[in-house]
Amino acid sequence: MKRRNFLKACLIGGTTIALGKTNKGWASGSFEGYPEAMGVLVDTTRCIGCRSCEAACNKEQKLPEPDTSFDDPSVFEHDRRPTSKAYTVVNRYQKEQPSGPVYRKVQCNHCNEPACLTSCFVNAYTKTKEGAVIYNSKVCVGCRNCMIACPFNVPGYDYDSATNPIVKKCILCYDTRLKYGKPPACVEICPQEALTFGHRADLIKLAHERIRATPDRYVDHVYGEKEVGGTSWLYLAPVGFDKLGFDTTLSNDPIISNVKDFLGMVPMVLSIWPALFSGIHLLAKHEEQGGHGHDTDSNQEDTKP
Amino acid sequence: MKKMIQHGLAIVDSPYDEDGKKRTLLNKLLLGLTPSQYLLQAFRNPFNWILGAIFAIGIPILIGRFFFGLAWATSGSNDYPWGLFLGFGLFAMVPLSSSGFQLGTACEIFGRHDLEPIERLALLNGLLGYFFAVMYLLADLGQPWRLPYPMVVSFGPAAVLFLVAWHVATYLSVQVAEVSSAFFEWIGFPAGKRAIRRITLGLTVSGIILSTLHQGALGALFTYAPGKVHPLWYSSSFQWLHFFVSSLPGGLCMVITVSTIAAKTMAWRGDHRFHEKLDKVTVSLAKGACMGIATYITIKLIAIAHDNKWAYLDTGWGQWFMFEIIVGFMLPLTLMTYGVHTRKMNVVRLGAFMTVFGVVLNRVNTAMITFNWKLPHREIPPWREVIISLTIFATYIVVYRFILYRLPILFKWRQQEQEETVPEAVPVPALGRREPSRVPVASYSSMTKLD
Numbered sequence: 001m002k003r004r005n006f007l008k009a010c011l012i013g014g015t016t017i018a019l020g021k022t023n024k025g026w027a028s029g030s031f032e033g034y035p036e037a038m039g040v041l042v043d044t045t046r047c048i049g050c051r052s053c054e055a056a057c058n059k060e061q062k063l064p065e066p067d068t069s070f071d072d073p074s075v076f077e078h079d080r081r082p083t084s085k086a087y088t089v090v091n092r093y094q095k096e097q098p099s100g101p102v103y104r105k106v107q108c109n110h111c112n113e114p115a116c117l118t119s120c121f122v123n124a125y126t127k128t129k130e131g132a133v134i135y136n137s138k139v140c141v142g143c144r145n146c147m148i149a150c151p152f153n154v155p156g157y158d159y160d161s162a163t164n165p166i167v168k169k170c171i172l173c174y175d176t177r178l179k180y181g182k183p184p185a186c187v188e189i190c191p192q193e194a195l196t197f198g199h200r201a202d203l204i205k206l207a208h209e210r211i212r213a214t215p216d217r218y219v220d221h222v223y224g225e226k227e228v229g230g231t232s233w234l235y236l237a238p239v240g241f242d243k244l245g246f247d248t249t250l251s252n253d254p255i256i257s258n259v260k261d262f263l264g265m266v267p268m269v270l271s272i273w274p275a276l277f278s279g280i281h282l283l284a285k286h287e288e289q290g291g292h293g294h295d296t297d298s299n300q301e302d303t304k305p
Numbered sequence: 306m307k308k309m310i311q312h313g314l315a316i317v318d319s320p321y322d323e324d325g326k327k328r329t330l331l332n333k334l335l336l337g338l339t340p341s342q343y344l345l346q347a348f349r350n351p352f353n354w355i356l357g358a359i360f361a362i363g364i365p366i367l368i369g370r371f372f373f374g375l376a377w378a379t380s381g382s383n384d385y386p387w388g389l390f391l392g393f394g395l396f397a398m399v400p401l402s403s404s405g406f407q408l409g410t411a412c413e414i415f416g417r418h419d420l421e422p423i424e425r426l427a428l429l430n431g432l433l434g435y436f437f438a439v440m441y442l443l444a445d446l447g448q449p450w451r452l453p454y455p456m457v458v459s460f461g462p463a464a465v466l467f468l469v470a471w472h473v474a475t476y477l478s479v480q481v482a483e484v485s486s487a488f489f490e491w492i493g494f495p496a497g498k499r500a501i502r503r504i505t506l507g508l509t510v511s512g513i514i515l516s517t518l519h520q521g522a523l524g525a526l527f528t529y530a531p532g533k534v535h536p537l538w539y540s541s542s543f544q545w546l547h548f549f550v551s552s553l554p555g556g557l558c559m560v561i562t563v564s565t566i567a568a569k570t571m572a573w574r575g576d577h578r579f580h581e582k583l584d585k586v587t588v589s590l591a592k593g594a595c596m597g598i599a600t601y602i603t604i605k606l607i608a609i610a611h612d613n614k615w616a617y618l619d620t621g622w623g624q625w626f627m628f629e630i631i632v633g634f635m636l637p638l639t640l641m642t643y644g645v646h647t648r649k650m651n652v653v654r655l656g657a658f659m660t661v662f663g664v665v666l667n668r669v670n671t672a673m674i675t676f677n678w679k680l681p682h683r684e685i686p687p688w689r690e691v692i693i694s695l696t697i698f699a700t701y702i703v704v705y706r707f708i709l710y711r712l713p714i715l716f717k718w719r720q721q722e723q724e725e726t727v728p729e730a731v732p733v734p735a736l737g738r739r740e741p742s743r744v745p746v747a748s749y750s751s752m753t754k755l756d
Contacts, residue, residue, distance in 0.1 A: 081383065081384070083383055084383075115529055118463055118464065118529075119464050119465070119466065119529045120461045120464055120466075121455045121461045121464040121466035121467035121469075121470055122451075122454050122455050122458065122459040122460070122461050123459050123460060123461035124459070124461075136459075139451075139454055139458055139459040140447070140448065140451075141446055141447070141448055141449075141451040141452060141454050141455070142446045142447020142448045142449075142451070143445075143446060143447075143466060144386035144387065144447070145464070145466050145526070145529070147383060147386040148386055148387060148526070148527075148529060148530050148533070149529035149530060151530075151531075151532055153383070153384060155383075156383050157375075157381075157383060157386065157447065158447075159374060159375040159376035159379070159381030160374050160376045160381075161374055162371065162372055162373055162374035162375075162377075164448070165374065165375065165447035165448065166447070247532060247679075249532060250532060251531070255529055255531070256463070258528040258529070258531050258541045259465060259525055259528045259529060261528075261541070261542055261545075262465065262521065262522070262524075262525035262528065262544075262545045263463070263465070263525075265521075265545070266468065266518060269514060269517050269518055270514060270518075273510070273513055273514045273517065274510050274511075274514065277410070277414055277509075277510045277513055278506070278510060280414055280415065281413070281414040281415075281416075281506060281510075284414065284415050284416040285416060
């Protein structure tokens with residue numbers, strides 16, 4: 001069902017998906033993202049933890065004033081996660097290492113096949129052709145299934161609001177910038193060029209290029225290239241990603257592939273059960289009329305598929 | 306109530322009172338008592354005082370949740386978006402409500418008419434369980450007034466929750482229809498009852514379909530979070546089967562539990578048939594539950610073997626898992642099997658209570674306790690969240706009791722089918738219409754002896 005919607009959207013959007021690609025989509029079950037999708041490459045070896053991206057995001061998205069200012073280093077003492085008041089946070093890792101700490105910017109990774117999107121029962125999420133995963137607060141019921149589903153623990157919920165609580169997360173500055181071809185605010189402000197904005201396909205090439213040019217500087221992995229079906233945000237790291245708080249146990253399949261077993265079973269139950277149980281009813285009735293009594297045999301095993 | 310019956314009160318079990326006059330709706334609502342008598346018996350019941358205390362504290366807090374927001378009432382955690390309202394209220398109430406479709410199937414599809422004394426209780430148990438699961442959901446949703454959105458405004462048909470929403474909504478209506486035949490008898494609307502009877506088979510079959518799917522779907526919801534649910538409670542291939550299969554003994558044992566409580570605390574309400582057949586029916590239900598539990602334990606172990614998760618058993622989480630499966634499933638299986646064979650009803654009932662506990666623990670474990678097992682902190686629900694959950698559960702008990710007191714669930718409404726078509730203008734004296742084998746009006750003391 002999901003795939004059909006995706007492909008429909010592709011065709012309607014007038015993208016250049018050829019028939020061959022469509023067939024591949026049906027057959028292989030791996031949507032590799034829109035060809036024009038943009039993304040951001042984060043080079044954690046360049047990040048100095050200045051948090052100017054956090055400040056820029058706060059300003060661009062008109063978020064509330066933070067509890068402490070953006071140059072307060074004390075926030076690094078604990079790992080933080082994105083919330084409804086901060087769409088991006090920078091965490092510090094490897095504090096005791098002689099090579100110095102490593103900083104990691106956390107925000108929505110804008111998956112190719114987002115778990116939040118596939119888990120939403122009112123279709124509040126959209127993956128735009130530019131690669132952003134955006135959210136429609138007008139239809140959100142507030143079940144928070146997206147927060148359960150997100151493998152990166154990104155969406156934050158406005159628990160404080162009684163009348164209009166909504167999910168809040170990074171939207172890649174879609175409304176104000178990405179739509180007009182501009183990079184997100186955090187990328188633009190970064191003084192270290194730790195963040196690179198571009199076509200996702202180009203960024204993957206760039207990332208591998210950097211690893212090849214300076215293999216001592218990086219571990220040979222681009223996080224987000226394949227994880228959960230690929231994400232628009234990609235990361236390079238000087239040490240193992242697990243040491244920087246990344247979940248390295250994620251599968252390369254999108255989250256929805258876990259759910260497909262069940263979704264595939266649904267139409268089968270819908271079509272087989274009526275005949276099966278009406279049939280059993282007829283048999284039972286017949287037997288009754290034939291004078292066979294029922295004794296103590298259990299009724300339960302028959303209700304199991 | 307017991308005392309009043311000893312003093313010669315005739316309980317309401319037919320449209321006519323002992324003088325052969327037609328009872329009014331008010332009379333039926335007040336259980337045949339005068340308003341002052343009714344209040345007196347309500348005040349005399351200590352359980353009502355406990356309920357009153359819960360409501361006195363809980364209702365203001367429940368109202369406060371809608372004025373001050375979820376952050377005020379619940380943990381409001383981004384890492385644990387589903388707290389007690391869903392972890393307990395939705396995920397535990399729904400499996401305990403699978404009784405409706407199971408007994409419906411047994412009686413209507415397989416023709417097990419010997420189970421009929423309990424069928425209506427099982428249907429009601431299903432309806433109320435679902436209804437209050439939805440109440441918990443409404444307390445939890447950020448914008449509960451948008452609950453119909455997945456039906457009318459915006460569709461996300463690829464989402465498991467979409468399926469749950471549609472199925473629970475449809476199934477609720479199916480269950481309302483199933484239970485309504487008892488209501489039609491009570492209110493005196495035989496045409497309605499006949500209409501329901503005509504579509505019973507259809508209702509029952511749709512009940513099976515919808516239950517299979519959404520009991521499973523509640524499990525499938527967790528397959529969206531493969532890294533967050535602890536591997537021992539997670540199985541990408543079998544999660545929905547685990548939830549579906551464990552809901553079967555859960556629902557049956559819930560009926561055993563409720564019928565036990567009802568037979569003890571409202572013995573006057575059950576009729577001769579109910580009290581006489583209860584043990585036999587309980588044995589049948591327990592047998593069904595045993596098969597369900599045995600299957601559940603097997604598929605649970607298969608899932609562990611399938612993904613080779615044995616190593617996890619040797620951790621703290623593993624011990625907790627073993628506690629759940631031993632105390633919540635294996636021990637009750639043993640107890641019920643033993644009880645059924647030796648006809649020791651107390652042992653059977655103890656096993657059923659433990660199964661209910663096991664199923665609830667399993668759901669709470671999956672949704673809350675072991676959820677986010679990789680994160681360093683556990684979320685302990687704050688007191689307001691606990692109080693609200695308790696308040697909704699107390700409302701569940703009150704509504705349950707209200708209906709059991711009145712509608713012909715535990716007793717047969719004394720009116721024969723053909724007489725329902727008799728125009729109401731010709732009232733037949735009630736005493737004359739009663740079957741001679743039934744308990745005469747004057748001897749309710751014989752029934753109160755049962756408690």
